[in-house]
Amino acid sequence: MxxxxxxxxxxxxxxxxxxxxxxxxxxxxxxxxxxxxxxxxHAALERVNHIVRQEWEQDLIGSWNTHGWWELPLHIGNKVAQLVGAKAGEVAVTDTTSSNLFKVLATALKIQQDDSKRKIILAEREAFPTDLYIIQGMTAWLERGYELRLIDGPQDLQDALSDEVVAVVLSHVNYRSGYLWPMQETTAQIHAHGALVIWDLCHSIGAVEIDLNGSDADFAIGCTYKYLNGGPGAPAMVWVPEKHVNQVGQPLSGWWGHAKPFDMATDYTPAQGIRRYLSGTQPITSLALVDCGVDVFLKTxxxxxxxxxxxxxxxxxxxxxxxxxxxxxxxxxxxxxxxxxxxxxxxxxxxxxxxxxxxxxxxxxxxxxxxxxxxxxxxxxxxxxxxxxxxxxxxxxxxxxxxxxxxxxxxxxxx
Incomplete structure (x- = not known):
């Protein structure tokens, strides 16, 4: 009792x-x-006050350099890396989970494009709906013969895998039921069929132990405003390991991901490393608040x-x-x-x-x-x-x- x-x-x-x-x-x-x-x-209130009253109000545009605004997505990304089994330089905090999924899934399809028989994208019917909506909206690929197929649960994955599967998108923890996929075993299962795996960490980052590199995963995305306490609508994280990060460019090729953004060149040349997964100008205030939440985790x-x-x-x-x-x-x-x-x-x-x-x-x-x-x-x-x-x-x-x-x-x- x-x-x-x-x-x-x-x-x-x-x-x-x-x-x-x-x-x-x-x-x-x-x-x-x-x-x-x-x-x-608690630290978030002091941080936002400093950003608004000092960095924005007093230091103005100079804050891009003097207060490290330009490097903030990668600076916080290196901290998040410590929570997910990633290396420094493999994580960026930027954009939304939805747009980051678009980036990494498009990257996965490009990496696999020479294998013409691989046209099936697998995802869970019970995934948080935005994951399915993003895949359904990738018409440039779907119109070239790619197809989304849904599985109803872990018990269906093995039967759904084949040499026609190009990529698998899985929620590490299911948003409704709380089911936790065993990452290492599942990644190996998918790799055995030659497919790549994208892990959605929205309901696991900051709550369960994650070892992306130890699991030999391919890509990961996830929220920072849930367990990481980054604030409402805080920018998401994206992880791309060394083995994939410079293979191809991602499709949302904005100026923040350019190799030399202040050259103002007409043509796009992607930066080396995880910076190429940045797109447009970052929301500095909300981005900085993610830092406060992550710092608490690094104390334990x-x-x-x-x-x-x-x-x-x-x-x-x-x-x-x-x-x-x-x-x-x-x-x-x-x-x-x-x-x-x-x-x-x-x-x-x-x-x-x-x-x-x-x-x-x-x-x-x-x-x-x-x-x-x-x-x-x-x-x-x-x-x-x-x-x-x-x-x-x-x-x-x-x-x-x-x-x-x-x-x-x-x-x-x-x-």
Whole structure:
């Protein structure tokens, strides 16, 4: 029988407990949505004030040099590299996950273009939809005979692979269920058929241990505004290893990726290395805030974060089943630690309304169709007692039926 006292005992032993002080959390809030938008690091406010009041207001255009604006995408990229098993010079923080997917998938297709039989792009039906939309929008390739095929889950990958597959796009952690693909084994499985793999790290970077080079992966993209706490709409990351980075040019060939951008040449010559994956002028203010979130991670170790994540997700699952077992909740997330990310999802027929009732109480989770209540477990600022309290609120809402009020069923533009 799990108890509040037991949770408090675990918190007393928590080596990451002090990290919560790095973040500005609202009072009376248990935030279980860091897998959608991370909270603000305290350092971000000072950083943005300095950028606006000193770098922009006082130093103006000179800040491109004096404050390192020009190098910021690669400077932060080198920090992010330490969290994903990449080398210095292999990661850039730039643009969006969607546009970065376009860049790296186009690169993968170019690398493989001499093998005329390879025309199939594999992706997951359950991928976050933007990945599928980007592939569907690559008409220049699709009109040349390339084809998108969808798999329904890990069990379908082997049968779908063949010598006709050119590239595979996979979400390292599924945004809805929390399923975690074993990166090294899956990459080897794909390479055995001669295809390249692109890993979408949006729901894993900053939450699970990642070793891109150790897994011999080909490309990776991912958010910085979720677990990395980079701020709303913060620029994404893109990783291209040494083995691929200079093979071909990427299609969004803007001036920031030029070998000599200030020559103002008429024709495009790509820079060497990851800089060629930059396109247009960078959003310096939001980009700099990513630095604040990443710096917090560099004060600890991903192994510690992963260990606490597993402990908290185990606890959440066990408590929901202990306290709410009489209700029609279906666990969507894998129980097995090796294939579980850092969020826990339960399906309920009235999941949307239940989440709204929780939010009104200060327990912030989120909802994803169909009927999925999603609870993000962010080890740097959540405690075991937080998990206990969150489940007690869920139990009360379910036991009393308080979720069944008209205002809990109304949907805004963002659900």
């Amino acid at each position: 799990l108890t509040l006292e037991y949770c408090r005992e675990l918190d007393e032993k928590d080596v990451l407990a002090a990290m919560k002080s790095e973040f500005a959390l609202p009072n009376n809030t248990i935030y279980l949505d860091g897998n959608s938008l991370g909270v603000r690091p 170790q991903m192994s510690q974060i992963r260990s606490k994540s597993l402990a908290l997700t185990d606890l959440f699952i066990a408590l929901v089943e202990q306290e709410c077992g009489q209700h029609a909740l279906t666990l969507v997330t894998p129980r097995e630690q090796a294939i579980r990310g850092s969020h826990v999802s339960f399906r309920h027929e009235h999941g949307f309304a239940i989440i709204q009732a929780l939010i009104e109480r200060g327990v912030v989770g989120d909802y994803r169709e169909p009927e999925v209540m999603r609870f993000g477990i962010t080890p740097l600022y959540l405690s075991h007692e937080d998990i206990w309290d969150a489940v007690q609120h869920l139990k009360n809402i379910l036991d009393t039926g308080s979720w069944d009020q008209a205002h809990f069923h109304r949907r805004g533009a963002v659900t």
